[in-house]
Amino acid sequence: MKMPDKPIYITSPLLPSLEDLNRELKIIFSSKQLTNMGNYHNLLEQKLKDVLKLKGSLSLFNNGTIALMIALKVLNLAQGSEVITTPWTFAATPHCIVWNNLKPVFCDIKRDSMCIDPSQIEKHITKNTSAILGVHVYGFACDVEKIETIAKKYNLKVIYDAAHAFSSEIDAIGIGNFGDISMFSFHATKLFNTIEGGALAYPDKNLERQIYNFRNFGIRNEELVEEVGINGKLNELQAAVGLLNLKLxxxxxxxxxxxxxxxxxxxxxxxxxxxxxxxxxxxxxxxxxxxxxxxxxxxxxxxxxxxxxxxxxxxxxxxxxxxxxxxxxxxxxxxxxxxxxxxxxxxxxxxxxxxxxxxxxxxxxxxxxxxxxx
Ligand SMILES: Cc1ncc(COP(=O)(O)O)c(C=O)c1O
Missing domain, CATH: 3.90.1150.10 (Aspartate Aminotransferase, domain 1)
Structure with missing residues (x-):
């Protein structure tokens, strides 16, 4: 057998044809709306709700990391409180905890799914614990039922890093329906990508307004800035790539x-x-x-x-x-x-x-x- 004549990496980005992309770019360029929740952005948001089988809401972001930072922010966890998470993940997961002035507490994983081991969570719970942040690593799924039972017992929020889990399902239910908020990444390495991008999925529609604000500098309208937001907006070119990749x-x-x-x-x-x-x-x-x-x-x-x-x-x-x-x-x-x-x-x-x-x-x-x- 012959070795490949060029490097073979673990993944290769899903890309639409240049012809298809050019057609969309022409429309975007002539509209002159390049970002700020334009038509492509809003259409992608709608379509993803169906594709991911979500019963609640979905908000798009410029990447998964900013999305996860906002997920932790919008849940209003007590300043300095502890978030139980897994060491078996990408750097962004614990970093988002720390960027929110929260403390990561590492819990071991299960050998079969390599996701957080629910049987090890309770021993980490203290009076300062505010949330559990599980990761559906590789697109495998956390034990969402057991995690929910623990969270209910101790009144904790549950966030899932579903960066790897685009279109994963548990009992035919879209994985973004579990927990308080789930984050998806649409980075170029992911099954579905918008080059850079991400989304939050959340069952509680009451979070919609604040998530919108946090994503847009806290600006509600021209004359009203409601809170200290950040720039988390996905632009129209990213959304166009996403809409084309959804077909693929x-x-x-x-x-x-x-x-x-x-x-x-x-x-x-x-x-x-x-x-x-x-x-x-x-x-x-x-x-x-x-x-x-x-x-x-x-x-x-x-x-x-x-x-x-x-x-x-x-x-x-x-x-x-x-x-x-x-x-x-x-x-x-x-x-x-x-x-x-x-x-x-x-x-x-x-x-x-x-x-x-x-x-x-x-x-x-x-x-x-x-x-x-x-
Ligand atoms: C498990 C995990 N969490 C978070 C992220 C961050 O997502 P993004 O690159 O979209 O910011 C990634 C990877 O990219 C990831 O693999």
Whole structure:
């Protein structure tokens, strides 16, 4: 088998045709409305509510990080209070907590879903706890029922970082319907993208006004500034890309589902590889394809990463380092490795391998061939 002649990354952005995009750009350019909640923005907001099967509201943002910052802000959590979250995520998750003057408290994850482990949450609850921030990592789903039960018992808010979970479902319910607020990211690396972008989904329509304000400097109208907002607006060009990509993402998902079948069948034959299995009531977003390199695999995760790199296959160690290992968090009491045994074990074992619809099957075969030790 031949190594690819160009670098193969773990994902490749879904892009509309230039012809289609140009058609929309002509309309936007002649309208001269480039941003500030224009027609494309409003149409995308409407369409996403259906696509994500939301019963409540949806607000678009210029990226997922600003959206998550506003989610934490709008819930009015007590200043300086603690938010229980997971170290198994991208930097933005704990950073948004800190940017809100709140304190992240790291809770361990489950080995199967790699999402926050509900059985470990209660031991972190103190009189200062105000919220739980779970992450539907890779598009797998948190145990939303158990998290809701705990949140009700202790009167906590629940926020989900659903950056990876575009169109994931639990029991055929859109994943954005759970918790108080969910954040989706539409970054170029995501299944559905607007180049940069994001959204908040929330069942409580009463939050709509404040979320609108926070996204727009707190400005309600020309003469009324209601609060200290920020600039979180998605522009018309991003919205146009989003509207075109909405027509493409289902097909992309089908292609990824086929690729997943191939990887599952081929890699499950290799000793020492565990492929995370989703519960049957969860619909996957096919955001990433993680594998666990167990101790009885023929080499270590890090060596496999290096071996693949040398043959133009660029995998990612999501999530190494853990957020709890970052300079800015490593001294928190909850960052102690003894508190996070599963996350600390898996940070040396998980590898996300190339996973996108246009990945040629010959390259997927080559990746499996190398993983098998050839
Ligand atoms: C889990 C997670 N949370 C938050 C973000 C931040 O989203 P954005 O890049 O849209 O700001 C990302 C990634 O991009 C992510 O992977």
């Amino acid at each position: 993402f289902e097909n992309e998902k089908q292609k990824r589902a086929k690729l997943k079948d191939f990887y599952d069948k081929t890699l499950s034959k290799i000793i020492g590889i565990t492929i995370p299995k989703l519960a049957s009531n969860i619909k996957n977003s096919y955001q990433y394809y993680p594998i666990i390199i167990e101790n009885n695999f023929w080499t270590s995760r890090n060596e496999l990463y290096d071996i693949l790199r040398k043959v133009n296959i660029f995998t990612r160690k999501y999530f190494y380092p853990l957020c709890s290992d970052y300079e800015c968090y490593k001294n928190l009491p909850s960052a102690n490795a003894e508190n996070l045994p599963v996350a600390n074990e898996l940070k040396n074992k998980v590898l996300c391998i190339p996973f996108y619809g246009d990945l040629p099957i010959s390259i997927a075969e080559f990746i499996c061939y190398k993983i098998a030790g050839n």
